[in-house]
Amino acid sequence: MIPLFRRLIGGLRAVFHRERVEQELDEELRGFLQTAADDKVRAGLTESAAMRAARIELGSVEAVKEHVRDVGWESVLEQLWRDVQYASRTLRRSRGFTAVAVISLALAIGFNTTLFTIVSGMGSTPPVDQSDQVVSLTSLDSAGRTVGVSYPDFQDWRHLSQSFEGLAAHSVMAVNLTDRDLAADRVAGAYISATTFSLLREHPILGRDFRPDDDRPGAEPVVIIAASVWKGRYGGDPGIIGRVITANGRRVTVVGVMRDGFRFPTARGGSRSGTAST
C-alpha cells in the first residue's frame, strides 16, 4: 500500500508541478540572464561580452535550479506524507489506546448532541412531591469516591433494570448565555435525558417536553429554560418557543419553559440515595 501511495503522490507531483514549474523556472532564468546582459550593453559592453559577464554573475544555472527545487511545493506534500506515516506508526503501536480514543470521542460527540435544561437557583427545593420514591444511582471507584455514570452504563441500566418505573440521567453544569443582543449571563443548568421531567411528573408550562428523539446523536440541540430565565433574561418573550439562543457557545433552540419555582436537580430534601458499584 505504501509504494502505491508514494507512486500516487509522485504522479500527482509530476502532473501538477514538476514539468510546468521547471519550464517556467527555465524561462525565468533565461529572462534574468537576458535582462542582466541588456543592462551591461547599455553600460557600454558589446553584446557577447555582456552575455558572458551575465553568465558568470549568474553562476551555474543547474545549481540555482537545485536550490529552487529544495524549496518546491512538493516538499510540502512530502512533509505531509511524513506526518501521516508518523501518525499511523504511532497508532499501530498502541492499538488498544486508539480504539478507546475513537470510542470515547464517539461517545463524547453522542452525549454532546443530547440536550440540556437550564434552571436557576439549583439545589434548594426538591422538584418532586413523592420524593420517597426517588432513588439516586451513581458509580463509585475502589476508594469509594463518586465517579458518575458513563452513558453506555446508564443505557444498560435503563434497559435491564426492572425495579424502577424509569431511569433518567443528568449532568450538572454552568451555562453561559451569550446571545448577540443581550448581556452575557451565567446560570445553572444540566444535561438531562429526555424522560427526566415526565418521570418527575413535571411538564413545561410553555412549549413541549423533551422527546426520546431529542436524545439521539446528531439531533438538533434543544433546551428547556426556567421561568426565571424566560422572564428575567428574555423579558417573557411570547415567541420564546422556537427562538435560537446561544448557550456555552452553541446555538440551541428553546422548546419549552418550566413553571415558576421549579428547580432541578435537587441537592437536599429527602430523596433516598442508593449506589451501584461497578
Add this chain to the structure above:
Amino acid sequence: MRKTTDLVQGTLDMLILKTLALEPMHGYGIGLRLEQISQGVFRVNAGSLFPAFRRLERDGLIKGEWRATENHRRAKYYALTAQGRATLRRETRQWEVQTAAIARILKMSTSES
C-alpha cells in the same frame, strides 16, 4: 567578483517583500533594486533570489505573473499579496524592535572595543 556583505539570515525575504511593496517587479529588477538601495552593500545572487521567490510564492506572500518588460521581453513579475503586505508590516515591526535592542547592547560595550 566583488566582495559583498552577507545578508543576515532570514532577512532576504523581508527585503524582497519591501521592494515589492512599491510596485510589482521581475527577478532581475528586484536584485538590482536591492543592490542600488543598499548602495552596493548587498549583492544578492540568483542562487539566493530564486529560492526566495519560490518560498514566498509557496507561502502565498507574493504572486507571479508573466508580462512584457520595458525591453519587450517576457518576464515573470512578482506582486505582493494582501497576506504578504501583512507579513511585511509584522516583520518590519519585529526587525525594528530587535535592531534597537541590538544597538543598545552594542552601544553599551563600545568603551571596550
